[in-house]
Amino acid sequence: MKISFVLNGEPVEIDTMPHRRTLDLLRESFQIRSIYYRCNNRGCGLCLILLDGNPMHSCLIPAFELRLRDIWTMEGISARKEFEDLVAGFELANAKLCSFCAPSRALVAEALLKSALNPDMKQLRFTAEAVKCSCNSTLRIIDGLEKAAEFRRERLRVSKV
Ligand code: FES
Ligand code: FES
Numbered sequence: 001m002k003i004s005f006v007l008n009g010e011p012v013e014i015d016t017m018p019h020r021r022t023l024d025l026l027r028e029s030f031q032i033r034s035i036y037y038r039c040n041n042r043g044c045g046l047c048l049i050l051l052d053g054n055p056m057h058s059c060l061i062p063a064f065e066l067r068l069r070d071i072w073t074m075e076g077i078s079a080r081k082e083f084e085d086l087v088a089g090f091e092l093a094n095a096k097l098c099s100f101c102a103p104s105r106a107l108v109a110e111a112l113l114k115s116a117l118n119p120d121m122k123q124l125r126f127t128a129e130a131v132k133c134s135c136n137s138t139l140r141i142i143d144g145l146e147k148a149a150e151f152r153r154e155r156l157r158v159s160k161v
Helices: 022-030 083-092 102-115 121-129 138-156
Strands: 002-007 010-015 048-051 054-057 070-072
Touching (some): 010 022, 048 102, 054 102, 083 102, 102 138
Parallel strands (some): 002 070
Antiparallel strands (some): 002 010, 048 054
């Protein structure tokens, strides 16, 4: 089955089995190394991608569902200027991110800031807990997200309400 979609801003096409896992398709056919397989049941969040702007588990998405969709991974968002807000926010919160959870964490953070420039505690906690982390506490991740939101507001010159 031929499937066309946009990957990190570039239109792509592939001939593949319709039920192949998106996780495998992206890793094996497009050299996307920022997503990992760990649990296969929404437990770890290490396989997250942005699908039309929403964080989704690539381990559970069959390839045919990618047709005409817009997909972003860490490889793509880390090249965008706004990515600096995430880096600065987490650094200021002293939340050092290792390469294990950082890619998925950056994606959920980006999705949060796209939908809420002043995220409330419920949104912050939900975002922090979407990805398993063994290096940082949830509170430190929440602090990093809050500071990233401050940098994003400053970039967009929006004051906190
Ligand atoms: S591999 Fe853990 S949620 Fe997909
Ligand atoms: S920063 Fe290392 S697992 Fe999250």
